[in-house]
Amino acid sequence: MSFAIRVRGVALITALLITALVGSVAASLSWDNALDVRRTMVMLYRDQAIQVAVGSEGWVRSILQDDLANSTSDHLGEIWATEIPGLPIDAEAVQGEIYGKIEDLQGRFNINNLLDANGEIDQPFFEQYERLLEALDLDVRLAGVTADWLDADQIERIPDGAEDPLYSGLTPAYRTANRPIASVTELAALDGMDRESFAILSPHVTALPERTPINVNTATVAVLQSLGPNIRQTDAEGLVSLREDGGFTDYAGVFAPLVEPALQQWISESTNFFQLKAVVQIDTVRISLFTVLYRDQGGSGVTMISRSLGTI
Ligand SMILES: [Ca+2]
Ligand SMILES: [Ca+2]
Structure with missing residues (x-):
């Protein structure tokens, strides 16, 4: 093999190597770029989802405010207690879904x-x-x-x-x-x-x-049992079926013989503290927002007490 042919052969291999190198650098750059775009989109969707969830608090505030204007007691047959099925979010910039529910925190034992x-x-x-x-x-x-x-x-x-x-x-x-x-x-x-x-x-x-007092219209079976030493599980379940049609008509009368005397003043049929759980899904991003809301019985509105993302 002559010297000139050998040199041409080396030049060809070098050219091939450079082409392969440039190709792999370009592929890696475009992969990094695609990842960056995706990461930015996810961050953007997450921010939008949080804004939508926080925005739903205003809606919930007006539901609770209307409820206060229309009723003196709070029970599980009321509008606020209805679970909201998935509602579409259909704006130009955002498309997704929101669902949520409002829970009465006074149906629970306050630690x-x-x-x-x-x-x-x-x-x-x-x-x-x-x-x-x-x-x-x-x-x-x-x-x-x-x-x-x-x-x-x-x-x-x-x-x-x-x-x-x-x-x-x-x-x-x-x-x-x-x-x-x-x-x-x-x-x-x-x-x-x-x-x-x-x-x-x-x-x-x-x-x-x-x-806070326990709202007996919304309390769980176990919480009802906790109100007195002689309330068995079957009694508590009986109480739950008794309240099914719009809450107890005379809660004080029903509970007087059951509740521990020292706790008599700590039961009620209305509520001040509620929790909103809002779940928002945009594209593949899903966030959960838990907000504790305080509703003033005097009518001075519903205020946000605390917010937590992802966990209670
Ligand atoms: Ca009510
Ligand atoms: Ca201690």
């Missing part, structure tokens, strides 16, 4: 009721909480552990307490709140609260910024 005005554990509510745990087949020891989490002191309740010495020995270490809780998700940090127990308990409890 912060455990603390009295002095920040100490209030025995009638503590016993009510124990009855709730019992009705749900959960470990009653959790009542003492929750009480220690909330009360201001560092003295472990006997036999069921847990204060900082226990939690600070865990990995990772943490400390008790020693104050009212802001979210029921705090309960997941309690000693002895496993995932299953939390899943069973969480639909029946709430954490509100003030002490």
Whole structure:
């Protein structure tokens, strides 16, 4: 082979190599570009979905306001309690779907009721909480552990307490709140609260910024049972069927013989605290917004108390 032919051969291979290299760089650039575009779109859709979900709060506020104007009690037959089926979002820039529901948070046991005005554990509510745990087949020891989490002191309740010495020995270490809780998700940090127990308990409890009565028109079976030591599950189920047609006509009369005397003033047929759960789907992006709303019975409107994205 002559020198000239060998040189031409090398030049050809070099040219082929360069073409292949440029090709692979171009492919990688266009792949990165496609990913960037997709990432930006997802961020944009997420922002839009959050805006739509927050916007739905205004709609819910007017539903709750209208309800207050038209009724003195709150029950599960009312408009606010109807689950909203998927509604299309059909604007020029956004297309998707929103669905949601409003829940009465006073149909649940308010964990912060455990603390009295002095920040100490209030025995009638503590016993009510124990009855709730019992009705749900959960470990009653959790009542003492929750009480220690909330009360201001560092003295472990006997036999069921847990204060900082226990939690600070865990990995990772943490400390008790020693104050009212802001979210029921705090309960997941309690000693002895496993995932299953939390899943069973969480639909029946709430954490509100003030002490609240139970709305017997919306309370769950287990929460109704917690109101007195002699309310069996079948009794509570009977009460639920009694209220089916627009709530109790005389709730005070029905519950007077059933409810623990100290809790008599802590039952009601109306509600101030509601929770909106809005789920918005745009393209492949789906977000859930949980908003706690306070409706003033005096008619001064509905205010947003807290918002949480993705979790209660
Ligand atoms: Ca009402
Ligand atoms: Ca404590």
